[in-house]
Amino acid sequence: MNDQATVLIVDDEKHTRDGLRLSLEDEFDCYVAANAAEAMEYLENDRIDVMLTDLRLGEDNGMKLLDAALALPKPPVCIMMTAYGSVDTAVEAMRRGAYHFVTKPLNLDEVEILIKRALRSRTLEHENVALKQQVERKFSIEGILGQSEVMKPIIETIQQVAPSRATVLIEGESGTGKELVARAIHNLSGRPKANIVSVHCAALSPQILESELFGHEKGAFTGAQERRIGRFEQANGGTLFLDEIGEIDASTQVKLLRALGEQTIERVGSSKPIQINVRVIAATNRDLAKMVEEGKFREDLYWRLRVVTIQLPPLRVRKGDIPVLADHFLKELAKTNGKAFKPLGEDALPAMMKYDWPGNIRELRAAIEHGVVMSNSNRVMLKHLPSYLLNPHGLGIGLRAPSLISTKDATSTTPTDPAIKPKSDLDITEVEHQLILQALQRSGNNRTVAAEMLGMSRRTLQRKLKDLNMVRTHRRRVQPEAQTPAS
Ligand SMILES: Nc1ncnc2c1ncn2[C@@H]1O[C@H](COP(=O)(O)OP(=O)(O)OP(=O)(O)O)[C@@H](O)[C@H]1O
Ligand SMILES: [Mg+2]
Numbered sequence: 246m247n248d249q250a251t252v253l254i255v256d257d258e259k260h261t262r263d264g265l266r267l268s269l270e271d272e273f274d275c276y277v278a279a280n281a282a283e284a285m286e287y288l289e290n291d292r293i294d295v296m297l298t299d300l301r302l303g304e305d306n307g308m309k310l311l312d313a314a315l316a317l318p319k320p321p322v323c324i325m326m327t328a329y330g331s332v333d334t335a336v337e338a339m340r341r342g343a344y345h346f347v348t349k350p351l352n353l354d355e356v357e358i359l360i361k362r363a364l365r366s367r368t369l370e371h372e373n374v375a376l377k378q379q380v381e382r383k384f385s386i387e388g389i390l391g392q393s394e395v396m397k398p399i400i401e402t403i404q405q406v407a408p409s410r411a412t413v414l415i416e417g418e419s420g421t422g423k424e425l426v427a428r429a430i431h432n433l434s435g436r437p438k439a440n441i442v443s444v445h446c447a448a449l450s451p452q453i454l455e456s457e458l459f460g461h462e463k464g465a466f467t468g469a470q471e472r473r474i475g476r477f478e479q480a481n482g483g484t485l486f487l488d489e490i491g492e493i494d495a496s497t498q499v500k501l502l503r504a505l506g507e508q509t510i511e512r513v514g515s516s517k518p519i520q521i522n523v524r525v526i527a528a529t530n531r532d533l534a535k536m537v538e539e540g541k542f543r544e545d546l547y548w549r550l551r552v553v554t555i556q557l558p559p560l561r562v563r564k565g566d567i568p569v570l571a572d573h574f575l576k577e578l579a580k581t582n583g584k585a586f587k588p589l590g591e592d593a594l595p596a597m598m599k600y601d602w603p604g605n606i607r608e609l610r611a612a613i614e615h616g617v618v619m620s621n622s623n624r625v626m627l628k629h630l631p632s633y634l635l636n637p638h639g640l641g642i643g644l645r646a647p648s649l650i651s652t653k654d655a656t657s658t659t660p661t662d663p664a665i666k667p668k669s670d671l672d673i674t675e676v677e678h679q680l681i682l683q684a685l686q687r688s689g690n691n692r693t694v695a696a697e698m699l700g701m702s703r704r705t706l707q708r709k710l711k712d713l714n715m716v717r718t719h720r721r722r723v724q725p726e727a728q729t730p731a732s
Contacts (some may be wrong), residue, residue, distance in 0.1 A: 249274045251291065251363050253321065255284045255298035255310065261326075261351070263295065268353040273360065281313070282303035288314055288321065294367065295360050296321040300334055300346075302354065308338060315342045322363040326351065369697055372687060387429035389422065390573055393563040399426075399555060406553045407433035412505065413530040414490075414550045417557030420607030423528040424488065426555060430526055431484040442480040447489035456495050456513045459504070465514025477510045477521050484524045491531035491542065502546045525550070560602040560609060567597050570606060574613040574624060582617050589616075590626035600634045681709060 252273040254265045262277045278284035300307035325338045325346040335346035344363045352706030398536040407430045415423045431441040504510045527550050536542035579586040602608050616625035688694035696706040
């Protein structure tokens with residue numbers, strides 16, 4: 246095995262060094278050093294996983310070696326050897342960061358067990374750091390924040406599809422970031438004449454939409470006093486973003502189909518085809534497939550549009566992204582409001598994690614803005630956020646009467662109506678959910694190990710798991726108690 250763990254044995258007595266090496270070299274890759282200088286040589290140049298060092302090293306002080314080893318960028322796990330009776334020094338060594346100590350005369354089996362344990366704790370420590378980093382890492386391309394598992398494939402798709410000319414259909418509820426994604430795709434497309442032109446299809450009457458998209462000739466219809474260049478032509482060489490595509494009428498659908506298929510358009514009132522080179526991105530918060538079924542949207546156009554589809558999940562299924570988004574909006578809005586804010590008050594985030602955000606990210610942003618405006622201190626607390634946050638299912642959406650934004654209301658309301666009682670399965674934040682599930686997975690469902698990875702006591706984990714187990718979806722992922730290996 247070439248990835249055997251490495252152990253550095255440091256002792257000024259030759260027979261101890263040799264004895265240890267003999268007993269350990271079957272299991273580990275062993276190095277020996279007779280003094281601190283030799284030891285440092287190995288520590289600096291080789292990958293040493295565990296250092297086993299005498300506390301009294303002739304003239305060298307083992308404690309100094311310990312400090313130097315622990316100060317390295319990738320410190321080894323340090324186990325100290327000490328003469329029987331000098332336990333105080335050993336305790337001091339542990340206070341400084343040594344993993345453990347063994348007393349001389351050595352029990353070689355004990356040493357081996359200790360080294361194995363040390364290695365395991367080191368792996369766990371590394372995994373713990375990696376786990377935390379993973380949760381903290383912010384995926385951000387073109388201002389799209391989101392670190393949750395559901396956002397990762399979306400970000401990958403955006404990156405993958407951007408440089409192509411493929412038509413993209415973005416589906417998602419209101420406020421999930423459809424326009425942001427459309428702009429990201431355009432910005433990453435690298436199209437030379439990089440302009441993006443947006444048309445909000447729902448806002449225009451059929452006739453106006455048609456001339457808006459394709460332009461018109463002078464005198465094409467009453468009121469057409471000038472020739473007008475349409476959005477397709479304006480977007481030539483770049484991207485045309487058709488927002489609320491589900492709202493366009495039947496006749497414009499036909500024309501759009503042709504524009505997409507043949508890359509030519511005709512201005513209203515003209516039969517002269519104009520060649521265009523436009524990448525189309527469409528967005529909708531309607532269920533287009535259902536509209537096709539109901540005969541409200543052309544099937545051929547539907548398939549033309551959805552060469553690539555991006556489905557943006559509602560915020561309630563990716564609550565793990567709330568902390569990052571909230572933090573981002575807090576910073577942004579504090580800046581625009583000329584205020585300096587500390588991170589969100591500790592009661593704010595739990596409430597935000599419980600709420601279902603029917604208005605999605607736009608609503609989250611609005612809530613933070615509410616908080617920024619209502620707070621007179623340097624912190625946004627729960628009492629500064631809209632009081633409907635206390636209703637986890639978002640029944641409060643739209644109820645933004647002044648009485649509901651009174652801060653008094655927000656702090657004193659404990660929902661008693663069962664309909665607005667926070668769901669008990671959301672007592673732990675989504676971030677915690679993720680961490681716990683990952684830790685359990687990585688520890689092979691060993692709760693002691695998982696608790697260690699999470700930096701919490703086994704009992705705390707136990708308690709949190711009890712909450713977690715109430716959730717049916719999680720129960721499937723977390724093995725039931727009976728199958729958990731004894732730990
Ligand atoms: N992943 C994200 N990271 C950061 N900000 C986001 C993200 N998604 C959306 N936003 C912000 O949320 C707000 C709403 O996004 P956007 O306008 O793109 O939503 P939409 O899906 O087009 O909504 P609608 O259907 O109502 O038009 C914007 O301020 C946008 O910048
Ligand atoms: Mg939009």
